[in-house]
Amino acid sequence: MGRPPLHSADDFVDAAIRLFAEGGIRALTMNAVAREVSAPSGSIYHRFPDRAALLAAVWFRTTGDFQRGYLDVLGDPPTPGSAVRAAVWTVDWCRTHLSEAVVLQAGVRAFEPDGWPEAARAELAVRDEASKHGIDKVFQLLAKETGHPADQIAFAMLDLPLAAVRRHLLAGEVPPKRIDKLVRDLVGLMLAIPAD
Template sequence: MARPPRFDTDQILDAAVRLAASGGPGRVSMSAVAQAIGAPSGSMYHRFAGRTALLAEVWLRTVERFQQGYFASLHSDPDPRPAARAAARHVVAWSRAHPEEAALLLHGPWEFGRADWSGEHTARADSGNQRVYAALGALAESLGATGAQDRDRITLALVDLPLSVVRRHLRAGEPLPPHAEDLAEECAAALLPKAAG
């Protein structure tokens, strides 16, 4: 009877996240991750075809975990305005709760080797991005934001500005200030299209 593996995939990816958060994607190698968890380097290849696949999985798992909560926030209220404010808060709250993963996401998928990802990994990334923009588009439409400038305003309010609230602190290795969620929500609310009437 075969022995169960000593390290599961999540343990391996957790170690890769820590390496990427502390030193960027360049620190993530099969041998570095194996060393971080005390596993033989060869055992890594039983889980991942190589470094490219490892980097893809690190990025995708992190993004997908973030997006799960983001979608829930966007659908948290039938009124699009509280839902939009909740989504802006989520970006900051998730980053506070998961500082290593948030620091990893500041690098972007191309630094995690997206150009060399498999078709399956690329499709997963594209599918997640399409879901985000479809959800933002639906929220914009429910707010009456139908023009290109209004749609850009929604993206700025619910993606770009909340990220800017956390980026400076994460890059400096500082904790987020207690008011960060409130600030993201206030900025988002100020940018939402005015209610009709």
């Protein structure tokens, strides 16, 4: 019986996320990731056959973790109040998951999806379609409930909180706590929710 591996796939993905946040896509090499976890360079290939597979894993795990948390806060069915909470949660998540937030801020194109393995590209298409369908449904439900256009709901829930943290993420800085109130007040105003 062989000994268990010292480093899991998640260890390598965590390291890749940190390296990306610190130095961008060029810093994210297989050797650099292995070095980051103090693993022999060959050991990463037992988890990921190539850099493209690692890049896909970084994107999928980061977006999956964010979306699960966001949807938990949003609730089912979503309400205007939960939409405000989800917008504020986005800012807080960026603060407590700075490296992952830098990954999301960069967008999928930064992770070179055209070079991913075919199965990963297919998974990306399925995930993107499911995400778009799910969030569009949320926007429509909230538009019906609030009487505001769906694009205004989308701006309030997604674009506004991301714009509020963007400057900090690009500088590699933790977004300050005061942004929570700013986002809460602005999103509440846009959705006609009274401020706390």
